[in-house]
Amino acid sequence: MFKRLRNKFMILNMTIITVVMISAFAAIYMITYSNIQRENQIKLTNIMMSPIMMNSMSKSDEYNNTGRVFVGKIPNDYASTFSVLVGENNTLLNVHSYLDLTEDVYTKATKLATSSNKDSAVISIDGQRWLFQINSMNANLIIKGKSGITQAPVLEQIYFMDVTESYNILSQLLLTFGVISIVMLFVIFGISLFFARRAITPVEIAYEKQKQFIADASHELKTPIAVINANTEALYANKTETIESQQKWLDYITAETDRMGKLVSDLLYLAKTDSEAINSQFAPFNISHVVTDVLLTMEAIVFEKGITLSQNIEPDLIVNGASDKMKQVVIILLDNAVKYVNENGKIEVALKKSRNHVLFSVKNSGSGIPKECLPRLFDRFYRVDASRVHDGGYGLGLSIARAIIENADGKIYCTSVEGESTTFVFELIRKE
Structure with a gap:
């Protein structure tokens, strides 16, 4: 049952964290993708509007019959761009390029751009990605060739920019997210398993x-x-x-x-x-009076059994709690000491202050309590001596004592030396 509950808790925890992680990675990727696309579009628009590109396309190709125009010095902003003029029937008329590309690349780029039915998009040619922008035109291009001067109508001007590096960055980012996600899944699994076990324990x-x-x-x-x-x-x-x-x-x-x-x-x-339902009667009270009253009622029993009782009670020590319940704790501890003290043994009772605490202790001589029994001493129905099961009690006294002390924000514990003595101690916050 608990194994299934732990697995359900772990699966739920992993699912929530995984969804949050994937959502965060997806958001980062989409924002990065959008920013890169916008920056590329802005850069291409600025190149289109630059005087260099506009003036170069207005000149005829007087020196090169292949349709390519080379400018001597390549400006940095235009090193990865080229533009083409397109005539009727999507015919490639002219190319203005700073790149050493083959005519086949220019032809493919023009064909892909004109057939995309979009004014701007990204195309892929031989593993490279190009962002293009189409501008409509209504002009003529003068071409000087061996057969003389001719004019060709220009319908579109298309600008291309190499964005391969940008997409490589996105691919690398996606790969990084993938690796991180796989590693994080293993980490999340370990953390979820750890906390699931801790939560279920x-x-x-x-x-x-x-x-x-x-x-x-x-x-x-x-x-x-x-x-x-x-x-x-x-x-x-x-x-x-x-x-x-x-x-x-x-x-x-x-x-x-x-x-x-x-x-x-x-x-x-x-x-x-x-259920934490017994705090309403708490108030400051004199615990010295409470301990003294209980000792007076126990003197006759102690005397009849031949037990030596010594006491060291500091006067007027004030604590916060329920006086009747604290009296019950003192009775439980003293009664426990009387039950388990050895014949003609000794009981020492002390009440003293220690900084901001009040310490009450009851020490009785006797056989002591085995070390392995101390952790369970305050459990309900637990008895160290199994032969005393039917001594009139139920093994709830120490459990009640712990409940009262802890409810008053104190602590109670036991120390023992086997064959010599047993000491019960509780601490409470002292009121000035």
């Missing part, structure tokens, strides 16, 4: 956690439901007995019902935390 983790949560919750509910069902059957089996004589079955049912009620309450709180 949190979803996959959340899905696996949800599956694990459902399995754990079902397992935790199975036991009290089984106990309630067994005690209910015991009541049905002794219908004639009085309620007082069957009080123990009712007590079992009540106890398991209370446990399930606590489980449902804890799960509802965690659900609210996930």
Whole structure:
């Protein structure tokens, strides 16, 4: 399922980026093509209007019977141009050229230009591209030859300019875009695959956690439901007995019902935390008073178990949050320390300020927590000691503590030295 989702995400990402890239390249190419065409057209128009070209075509060819006129020094702007005069039936009458081309090239150029039915276009001759412009005329060309002087009517004057280099630039640009596109497709594929995996990983983790949560919750509910069902059957089996004589079955049912009620309450709180719906009661409060009050209520339990309790509480430390929820966190951590402290062990409680933070820590002596268990310690239903599954809790206490602390923009963590001690610490932003 997640593999298909990742592939769909990657394909969508590649498609969008590819379309954008091709659109950008196409726009650049079209703009470049349009600019080159316009520049070539302007250059040819300026050449047509220049006195050199206009005057040269008004002279007769007195010295060359081949129809070509050569000017001694070639101006730079006209080095790649030539022009022809065309008479009736598209007959080539005269050529004015600065290029060393064969008569066949001039003839082909004239034929292609006159047969194109366009006033201006680009033609291709032997791999070269020529931009031409046709001007209509109504004049006569005087030709001196061996048979004497003759006049030929001139119907059109056609100017040609070599634009092969411009088209080579466009072809090179197109080739460059093609190579870049192929390279970019591979790069985009790698990037898309990387980000697709990163985007899907949190979803996959959340899905696996949800599956694990459902399995754990079902397992935790199975036991009290089984106990309630067994005690209910015991009541049905002794219908004639009085309620007082069957009080123990009712007590079992009540106890398991209370446990399930606590489980449902804890799960509802965690659900609210996930939806970020419990921030409305936040306000500055004195956390020193909260910790002191909790320690007072725990003294009797600690004394009965023979545990040594030491405390170092700095007075009047103010933090922002919900005081009742923060009290719940302190109770959870202290209760956890009492449960897992070794016999006649020691618990150290500290509350102090550190720059702009308040640090609360609970350290208990004992067997400690294995290093590989620390990353999962705050997961829902997780227990380090599998033998204590039915100790009255559900393994949600530390998850609730983390949810409360993180909801107050703080952080909570645990450090442990196996065989020596375990320390839980949470940090909150201190208010002045």
